[in-house]
Amino acid sequence: MSALQQSGLDKGEAFAKGRKYLLTFKPGAKAHAIEVAMHYSYGHYYAAQALVRAGSKERQEWYTAIRDELLRPNGTHNEDGSWKGVLSPHYDTAMALLILQAPNSHLQSMNR
Numbered sequence: 001m002s003a004l005q006q007s008g009l010d011k012g013e014a015f016a017k018g019r020k021y022l023l024t025f026k027p028g029a030k031a032h033a034i035e036v037a038m039h040y041s042y043g044h045y046y047a048a049q050a051l052v053r054a055g056s057k058e059r060q061e062w063y064t065a066i067r068d069e070l071l072r073p074n075g076t077h078n079e080d081g082s083w084k085g086v087l088s089p090h091y092d093t094a095m096a097l098l099i100l101q102a103p104n105s106h107l108q109s110m111n112r
Contacts, residue, residue, distance in 0.1 A: 001050035010054065019054060022047055026062050027069040038086055041095035048102035063103060070096050 001018040004010050025043065044066055051059040070076060070083070078089055085092030 001054075002046050005050065005054075015054075019051070019058060022050065023058055023062065027065040041085055041087070041092050041099075044099050045095050048099045052102045066099060070100060 001010070001015060001022060004012075004015050004018065009015065025047070027044075047062065048066070051062050076083060078084055080089075082089035083092040083096045085095075
């Protein structure tokens with residue numbers, strides 16, 4: 001979806017299908033398999049870019065779900081406040097912070 005947006009092709013059928021597919025991985029959805037967990041931060045980072053720039057109703061639903069998941073008090077943070085993940089607390093914390101700031105549109109300006 002990000003590649004389609006960068007190419008100016010974010011109004012067609014391919015983009016709509018991509019958005020529908022992406023939403024199957026919305027936090028809280030049943031599609032969270034081990035493959036999703038291994039690429040959790042990376043996937044949600046690009047989902048943030050794609051959905052925020054799409055400007056859709058789904059964007060708010062997705063962002064609310066990821067925000068709530070990232071900020072939930074149990075199980076997502078280490079004692080020092082960093083985020084837990086499969087790679088490293090440094091990477092996962094940086095990615096979580098990028099995801100959380102997505103509605104501020106800073107990701108948009110980085111890609112235009």
